[in-house]
Amino acid sequence: MRKALSATLALVAAGFASAAQAQVSDKPPSSYSPVVTTEPFATILSRMQAEKPAVMRRQFDLLNERYDLANRAAAGVTMARGKPVQDGVRVKLPAGQSWDRLGAMRPEEIRDRDQFPKGFLPLPHPNHPEGGMVFPKFHIDEIKRQEARDLTRFDLDFDLPDHLLPEFPAPIFLTTRPDLGDVAQGKLLTIDNFFELFNGVLNPKQLEGLRLLLTPFPQQQFNQTEDRRSERPSRGVTCFDCHANGHTNASTHLVGDIRPQPFRHRIDTPSLRGVNIQRLFGSQRALKSIEDFTEFEQRAAYFDGDPVTATKKGVNVLERGSQVHFMAEFQALLDFPPAPKLNVMGRLDRSKANESELRGEAIFFGKGQCAACHAPPYYTDNLMHNLRVERFYKPQTVNGRMAAADGPIKTFPLRGIKDSPPYLHDGRLLTLDDTVEFFNLVLELKLTQPEKTDLLAFLRAL
Template identity: 60%
Template sequence: MAHLPKTFLAATGLLVVTCTLAALSDPLPPDASYRPLPALPFSAVKTADEAQKPQVTQRQSDLLNERYDLSDRPVPGMMMSGGRKPVQGSVRVKLPAGVTWDSLAGMAPDQIRQRGLLPAGFMPLPHVKQPTGGQVFPQAQIDEIGRQEGRNLRRFDVDFDLPDRFTPEFPPPIFLTTHPELGDVSRGQLLTIRNYYELMVGVLTPVQIEGLRLLLTPFPQEEFNQTEDRKVAEQSLGVTCLDCHSNFHTNAAFHQTPDVRPQAARFRLDTVSLRGVFNQQIHGSKRSLRSIEDFTQFEQRTAYFNGDHVSAQRKGINRPDRVDQVPMMAQMQNIIDFPPAPKLDPFGRLDPAKATEQELAGEQVFFGKGRCAECHVAQTSFMDNNMHDLKLERFYQIGQTVNGLVMLPDGPIKTMTLRGIKDSPPYLHDGRLPTLADTVEFFNLVLGVKLSQAEKDNLVAYLMTL
């Protein structure tokens, strides 16, 4: 997959660099809307993919190391909500030579764009194999599903690319709005079809248990199914909703947006948490689906099959019944709560008797100079249920290609909740920001608020309390 179609280039005026990675195993025309059947037998595709894998892996590793400091530097004493994994700290995005964060923040967007000074880590993050795309799971999820169910989520063509330290703790705790007194109801286990009933009987209603069963039932997916263009060695039953949303949170599994073509323009999507979904009125980074029922039903054609209903028909799409099954799935999702935030009062503000001076100072930045609260509204779970376009393309030249992904404008993206945010690395819709410190630097530049280093540090400390 080397070029964008001529019509696309003519419309945008983009010049695209040829992708040099061999594409024998993925014969997808660059201007395709529909994914064609493989031109080669499965055995040949698998052999070619496995031969390419070291090159694919090395190219993505090189990109990540060029963009980020991926060393292990946790925040002292700061753990995720389950208490099993430290939160990584410090700014990890690397600056261009001769530039400081303060000097960069003092430049106009045009100046940064013309001089090519936007840190590469602030740019869209490509899929590990952009021409092929598809769902990619972290090793912990692969191992645990293999152990419990004997189901294989390991692809033969790609591996998960981010170091484990920059992903959520696994398995994450589960908190219920219906039983806040119980704390983590997962008992430290990953919910699967093998253990859900034993863990949840007597805690959930019959309707919720049935919804949970459906969310844990594997169904065919683009890369995990029985057809000859799958990306797993053996025929597969498929994947479940909670393979990505582990314990209703996230394991940082990633995919590509299903609602953009051509393939080179499809941006990476990091799996979002389902915690607090009861307060969300729009779903999907771009699609603005208006209910969790819509999202649950629509995902069977989008996330599962890249938005390609033709491929879905051939591989065995599951259509959950809108009257019976979808409401049960939604009822289960709608009782998933955020982790406790003991320093917050009922209005989402810090209790001065519980917070540190630094955290209180960070709250002032959040609601004041930092302008964070204009979108992340405290009374609505630190989000505003709106879409916003940050217009990041002000800072870089669109049209350049990085590992097969054409750098285009992000466009409007929904506001993500900040409740429990320390549990949800990496950050932004495509996971391009490894830490909260990176996220603060990103928005300091993009919003032009010119925070001092002390204000940035205070803001990060405050975000850890949410």
């Protein structure tokens, strides 16, 4: 009798366990990240370190399938401090295809025949199911040298080669002191050197704003809880860890405002140069001032848009009337790099431009239709546009990223564009040559090869 009762109770217990497992596996989707970590940190660390080689190999296999990643510089074309600009279309075509034949095909024909170049599909995060901030190694090394603050992740690394990224450290040009040229003097701006470099150049409000932009605060992957991706507890990240020197080092992340995880877009960090002329901010452009964006970053974007985990990890609540204003005031001073071939209206000075650049300008404002969104002098209309790229391909999941529809994306300024690779909102276009081919195909422009070459020359002159 007792054995039978024990057996019955065991079956009941097993039934409850199965039901509990079913509830866990069948639980409805949630907008919230888990708050309570269920594994010891040492276990998480060991597991993710062991998985890292396979994670990175999967991403590098994807990049090599999509792109030519060679270091091939354009002759005589450099960024503001002299780093060579990479040359050539790097997106690989489907076997047996050519850009001219592809440009002659209808979108639905490209989709049905699976001829859309894979490099034009949305680019996944280095580990899309995991996500989070990832920094290039050159930035990690310099921050470690200056501040002894480690931005290394134990679970993954940055994925794109250094030669395809912006120059580092980038120069800083100020709208208030153009006579100074690069006020960063070839250095990476940090909490250690900002006062030495900017005391006497900025007013006290701007200097305090810069200090805050360089101060580390807790973030989703870099914080002092057990739910982090740095081996040691971290003081956090700074605004200028991604927007290095008020520009960009191409650090990546996932947008915080889309759910579920596979639909979140990879972010290519945009430059803050010329931010004073911009009017839309945030990945979905819901923020209408740089003050809004500065406050939002600290409260939400640092924590994948989840204020619940932000509370746990140490959200930094900035005071709007002083701190946010001071930070925004400094950002508004960041200027575009000099463009000696442009006149005061942002058009080419005919006495300085060559024939290819002048022909490219005519294409930009004519057959290329670029100026419909990118109006001079700063080459933006401060609006959102939906390119509807999804009409060229069937929905598909790539390395955890659901390639469906991007939706509306912001018109970024094109001034100084050669200094800001990679391109598009998720960095899927590695060179300006790729960008010309992408828009030629997506906008169905049917540009000839000489027209593409001339358009590229004009873009490099901006």
